[in-house]
Amino acid sequence: MSLPTPTPGLRAVVTGASSGIGEALADGLAGRGYSLILVARREDRLHELAHRLAERHRVDAEVRAVDLSDRDERATLCEELATREIAVLCNNAGFATYGTLATANPARERQQVELNTVAVHDLTLAVLPGMLARRAGAILITGSTAGNQPGPNNATYAASKAFANTFAESLHGELAGTGVQCTLLAPGPVRTEYAEVAEVPNLDRMVPGPLWVSAEQAANDAIAGMAGGRRRVVPGIFAKVQTVGGQYTPRGLVGPILRTIYRRVK
Template identity: 85%
Template sequence: MSLPTPTPTMRAVVTGASSGIGAALADGLARRGYSLILVARREDRLRELADRLSARHGVQADVRTVDLADRAERATLCDELAARDIGVLCNNAGFATYGDLATANPERERRQVELNSVAVHDLTLAVLPTMLARGAGAILITGSTAGNQPGPNNATYAASKAFANTLAESLHSELSGTGVQCTLLAPGPVRTEYAEVAEVPNLDRMVPGPLWVDADRVAAEAIVGMAAGRRRVVPGVFAKVQTVGGQYTPRALVGPILRTVYRKVT
């Protein structure tokens, strides 16, 4: 398999494009000749990225300032994407919260589910029919190693990423033979603004420095994985260990361990 050949009308969509993995994915796709639709809430960052990619790679980069956790804003974007020639969709936007679910802000937890799960589902449904009619297309869903295991004190994030992980891998098999592919990107710790958005400043201390992976590396591996039609991309040794541990360690054992770990960051 390979990614669809870029054309003047085709676009690659990247959500969460204002920083981190999203910005790196946008750069990697622009380097391959894709014009882009960059989606995030921070317009200033999106426009700066769009200008840089256009100048560096000679592609068109359109900006869509959208709060994907807002159903009305998301619906407008979905309607646009359903009517456009979308060759690649990178469902990358997301955030996490930490702490006891019983004392969490219900609205922030709801927004997390909307962004990490429902928006991924909606955007995928918006672009999939056109991709199938064309017989070519690629969808990347950024899940997480956290979605492979229970996450006490990180419950909403773990649950929402479990949805993303399962959706991606299910769709990968469902699309076999259609010319359209879906790849799961399941990273572990990545150097981004993740901790800042999660409002947990000491999160970086949970994992030793050498075990963190750079966002550019994650994006590069993700794009290579999409181009190869891979089911799952897990960048970094630590993430691979997390994946195996999450899948095969008994829940009765891993739950209490992770509860102790996550309590240290809240």
């Protein structure tokens, strides 16, 4: 299986496109000839990226400054996408919080659930019927190795990424033979602005430098995985070890270990 052939009317949608993996996904897809719809909250960054992509790859790049955790803003975007010819949807936007759930900000936790799970579901439902009617399309969902095991002191994020992981792999199986595919990107530590958004500046010191992967590597692996019709893409050795450990280590053992680790994230 391969990605749909780019045409002037088709678009690739990338959420969380203003930085990190999303920005790298946009660049990689533009390099393959796709015109884009770039989605994120930071409009200035999106316009800067759109200009760079147009100059570098000679593609059109539309900007949609949308807070995907806001139901009304998200609904407006979904209504538009349902009427457009979308070749690729990269559900990439997301963030994490750390600390005990009892002391967390309820509004912030709710926002995380909306962005990491509900928005992924809504956007997928918006573009999927059109893809199936054309018998061509690719959906990428950015999950995480954190979704493979419990995450004490990281509970909402781990649970939301468990949804993303399972949703992506379930949809991959459901779409077999339709001409449409769904691929899960399940990274471990990736060098992005993630720690800044999560408000935990020492997060990057929790994992030794050589075990991190770049946003560009994660994005390139993801696009190659979509092009190959893969079910799951896990970039980097450390993420692969995390995946195996999360799947096969007894919960009674892994839970206390992760609780100790996440207590150090401040």
